[in-house]
Amino acid sequence: MLSYVFMKILEMRPRSYDRRMEKVSRGRTRKIKEAVAELVPERGNVLEIGCGTGELAGLIVQRGCIVEGFDLSPSMVRAAAERREKENLRDKFSVKCMGVEGMDDFPDENFDVVVATLAFSELNDNERRFALKHAARVLRPGGRLIIADEVVPRSPMRRLVHSMARFPLLALTYLVTGTSTRPLKDLSGEIEKAELTIQKENRSQGDSFALVVAIKKDKDRT
Numbered sequence: 001m002l003s004y005v006f007m008k009i010l011e012m013r014p015r016s017y018d019r020r021m022e023k024v025s026r027g028r029t030r031k032i033k034e035a036v037a038e039l040v041p042e043r044g045n046v047l048e049i050g051c052g053t054g055e056l057a058g059l060i061v062q063r064g065c066i067v068e069g070f071d072l073s074p075s076m077v078r079a080a081a082e083r084r085e086k087e088n089l090r091d092k093f094s095v096k097c098m099g100v101e102g103m104d105d106f107p108d109e110n111f112d113v114v115v116a117t118l119a120f121s122e123l124n125d126n127e128r129r130f131a132l133k134h135a136a137r138v139l140r141p142g143g144r145l146i147i148a149d150e151v152v153p154r155s156p157m158r159r160l161v162h163s164m165a166r167f168p169l170l171a172l173t174y175l176v177t178g179t180s181t182r183p184l185k186d187l188s189g190e191i192e193k194a195e196l197t198i199q200k201e202n203r204s205q206g207d208s209f210a211l212v213v214a215i216k217k218d219k220d221r222t
C-alpha cells in the first residue's frame with residue numbers, strides 16, 4: 001500500500017512506470033486495473049481520467065469498448081500513444097494531453113463509463129470537484145463512474161498508523177519530485193455531491209484503498 005507514495009517518482013519514467021509500479025506494489029496495481037476493467041460493461045464508450053500509459057485502457061478495449069483517455073503529462077501521453085501502436089489499439093483507444101480542466105469540452109451524456117485509477121489522489125480539491133462535476137455531466141443516464149484510489153482509513157488508529165508509515169516516503173517523494181499524492185478523505189461523499197449514487201465501495205489494504213462504483217440515475221425513472 002505504501003508503494004502509492006512512490007508513484008510520483010516512478011511517473012518520471014513513463015516507459016518503465018507500469019513494470020516498476022507492479023514490482024513495488026507486488027502485483028497489486030495490475031490486479032486493481034483488472035478489477036476495474038471487469039466492472040466496465042462490454043461494448044461501451046469509456047472516458048479515462050489520468051490514463052497514464054494506457055494500461056487500463058488496453059484492458060477495457062479487450063471488453064469491446066472504445067476508450068478516450070487523457071493525461072496531464074506529455075511523457076505519459078507519449079507512452080500511451082506508443083502502446084496504441086504496439087498493441088494495435090488505434091481504432092479503439094485515443095489519448096489527449098490535457099488536465100481535468102479540459103473536461104468541459106466533452107459533450108453531455110457521451111459516455112457509458114468514466115474510470116480513473118490512482119489519478120484522483122494527484123488532483124487538488126478544485127480539480128477533484130471539477131472532474132466529478134463533469135464526470136457526472138458526460139455520463140449517460142444509467143452510466144457508471146468507477147474510481148480506484150488511495151483513501152484515508154476511517155478509524156483514528158488506522159489513520160495514525162497509515163500517516164506515520166507514509167510520512168518518510170512522502171518526504172522522500174517530495175524531495176525528489178517537488179510534489180506528492182494525497183489519499184482521499186471523503187471520496188464517496190464528494191461523488192455524492194456531484195449527484196451520482198454510490199453503488200458500492202470496497203475497501204482493502206488496511207482500509208487505505210477504495211474501489212468505488214457510482215451510477216448516474218435516470219431522472220425520468222426516479
Ligand SMILES: C[S@@+](CC[C@H](N)C(=O)[O-])C[C@H]1O[C@@H](n2cnc3c(N)ncnc32)[C@H](O)[C@@H]1O
Binds near residue numbers: 056073
Ligand atoms: C499514478 S498515475 C496513474 C496512471 C494510471 N491511471 C494508472 O493507474 O496507471 C496518475 C496519473 O494522473 C495524471 N494526472 C495528474 N494530475 C492530473 C490532472 N490534473 N489532469 C489529468 N491527469 C492528471 C498524471 O500525469 C499521471 O499519469
